[in-house]
Amino acid sequence: MRHKDIQERLHGLDTSAADRLMDEYPPAADTDAQFRKTYDRYLAQTGEQDASPRRSPLRILRFAAYPVAAAACIALILAIAQNAPLTRPDDLTQQETPATAATTTPPETTAPLPAAETAAIETTAPVLATQETDVSLPAVTAPAVTQTAPSGTTKNAASATSPTVTTAAPSPANASPTNDAGPAPTQAPTEAAPPAVTDPAPTEAPTEAAPAVTDPAPTDPPTDPPIEAPGGVTASGQFTVTPQPGSDTMLLRYELTTDAPADVTEHRFDVPGFTESGRNVVNVSANVRATTVSLDDEAGQHYSVQIYPYEAFHMTYLPTYYTTAQEDAANGLPIFLLAADDPEGIAMVFWDDGCQICFVISQVKDLGQMERLVSRIAN
């Protein structure tokens, strides 16, 4: 059945069927915006705004106020233009000290300035002085370098914001306390279960980490914001990345934790700023297929992400396209990757029948790139 057929059928419902349907699925609307629009029209028609206490026989004066205000503005602009030297850099340096700023008065001119203009000039001077002092602000972030350095690793920027990156295959300890509601992973599948590796990037110099440690939130794990599932249940996820020894493949695992696993039917994360430049499906085995997706970030950096099915917790996820239906054939749970023209960027959506979600993304790239991708996903 095509979209148009459904639309025509639903629009063609007889009155009683349509009434029943509307009772069953009432039109939910953004009533706030619609009310505002309607009420504004009402006010415009009745002049209610003018019925406020401001309304008085003298309200006609407000029309006179416009030219007066305009004249005042022009006068102020002209006066400022006449006193333009005030904003010259050499004059600003003379006002650096608060004492000078506080006592700033307009420079000698041939005609004295109006009182209002003098006040305006006086108020601008302290602001300029404040701007001068703000220049030293970046130094404040320096202690953050020493705060994150003790991790003892050579993590780069993304790892500084992703403490779990150095974790090996996730264990129940990685999950949140609410994790015990569902079966916890003890080991990744054979294909995706490397031994524990504590330092994913031993070759990188520590000095490379320094500029990136200025990230304002280095201590939080890369857990994405809680998502309210359709049943009103909140859930959140956590990423871990593990390199595979003897391979240049990195495994990205995402664990969903929720206080009511049975009610969670959907979880989604966005990868803003990435566009999809290609994808391909490869047969991993007779029944298993993997999706290879090429992503490009804004800087043109290329990422190749392979999404493999992950068999754990007695569930199977099979990667699929947004536009193809493999769920019927595979009896598995699909991973949808939305098209790149989605205004919100790449998105992956997962469904399950009510348990934890865990999957593996394998990427044949270096760790830095992978962590960057994870960082973008997690944040």
Added chain:
Amino acid sequence: MTDPELHQLVKEHQEDGFRALFEQYYAYVYKIVWGRIRTYGTAEDAEDLVSEIFLQVFLHFDEIREQSLRAYIGTVAKHRAIDHARRAGTAAPLVPADDVTAQIPSGEDIAKSVEDSLENERLLSAIRSLGEPDSTILIGRYFYDLKSNEIAKRLRMTPGAVRVRLNRSLKKLKTLLTHPK
């Protein structure tokens, strides 16, 4: 909120009162409007018409103390919706008395009508069986003609998620309709 309570609220604080009135009767008015214009109108037409109807109600609010608000609002909504249909040229034309017999449906028409009705029931039943929020998304998209982002806003989902679910639901629907259990 009862009619006297709404009147009192409007008297004390007009905007809050009108807002309460709007929220209380929005679905009622929208149903009347959409029931009339859904064959030719769009969701935007419906929203504009609903706004016009409430504007009318606001403007005459002080004059409707004697009668039920629901009855008054319903009457205004029906009249406005009929006016809209007339302007759109879709109102049923007047038929001369001697042509009435030509309007009586034939046996073939009745059979087709019954068949359509059964098909519609099957479709609705299949949509309902999809469960929430899929059924609401489908109805929003194909019955109320809402866009993905409008549905997303109302269901507090992202537009992308709505599109994905819609696509997935259509596939399920197709299966349900072609291979009923």
